[in-house]
Amino acid sequence: QGQEAITYRPSWWVLLGDMGTGKTSLVLRFVKGQFLEFQESTIGAAFFTQVLSLNEATIKFDIWDTAGQERYHSLAPMYYRGAAAAVVVYDITSMESFERAKRWVNELQRQGNPNLIMFLVGNKVDLQDKRKVGIEDGEQYAKENGMVFLETSAKSTHNVNELFYEIAKRLAKKA
Ligand code: GDP
Numbered sequence: 001q002g003q004e005a006i007t008y009r010p011s012w013w014v015l016l017g018d019m020g021t022g023k024t025s026l027v028l029r030f031v032k033g034q035f036l037e038f039q040e041s042t043i044g045a046a047f048f049t050q051v052l053s054l055n056e057a058t059i060k061f062d063i064w065d066t067a068g069q070e071r072y073h074s075l076a077p078m079y080y081r082g083a084a085a086a087v088v089v090y091d092i093t094s095m096e097s098f099e100r101a102k103r104w105v106n107e108l109q110r111q112g113n114p115n116l117i118m119f120l121v122g123n124k125v126d127l128q129d130k131r132k133v134g135i136e137d138g139e140q141y142a143k144e145n146g147m148v149f150l151e152t153s154a155k156s157t158h159n160v161n162e163l164f165y166e167i168a169k170r171l172a173k174k175a
C-alpha cells in the first residue's frame, strides 16, 4: 500500500499516417514538450516509451512511430499486428492525407487485431486558414468506423495531452 503500481502493458500502440502529417511531432510534443519546425523524417520506425500517471495507477506504454513513406509500407504490419491501439494521423490542410488515412483504417480493419482500439487524429489545427478537411468530415468518418476522433496541433499543443491521456485511459480500461 502507498506504493504506486506500475502497469506494464502487454503490447504497444502505433502511429500510422502519411509522411508529414506530424506523427513524430505529436510524440515529441508529448514526451519531451518540444516542437521543431523542421522535424527530420522518420526512417523505418522509431520507438518511444512513456510513463503516465492516471488516477492511482502508473501506466507505462510503448509507442511505435512509423514512417509514412510508401517504401516502408510493407513494414507496417509488423508494428500494428500486435498493437493494442493504433492512431491514424492526417493533416487537416491536406485532403490527400485524409484519403490516405482512410486507406490505413481499411487496412487495419482487414489485417489488424480485431480488438484494436483505433484513433483518428486530424493534426495541424493551428493552420485554420489552410484547412481542407472539415472537422465534421473527420468526425463522421471516425463515427462510422468506431474510432475515437480528435483534432490536434503539435505546434500549439492543442489536444496533445488529451490524445495521450485518452489512449492511456482506453488501454487501462481494456486490461
Ligand atoms: P511525420 O512524418 O508524420 O512524422 O511528420 P513530422 O512530425 O515529421 O512533421 C512534418 C512537418 O510538419 C514538420 O515540419 C513539422 O514541424 C510540421 N508539423 C507537425 N505538426 C504540426 C502542427 O501541429 N502544426 C504545424 N503548423 N506544423 C506541424
Ligand code: MG
Residues within 6 Å of the ligand: 023, 024, 025, 040, 041, 042, 065, 066, 067
Ligand atoms: Mg515521423
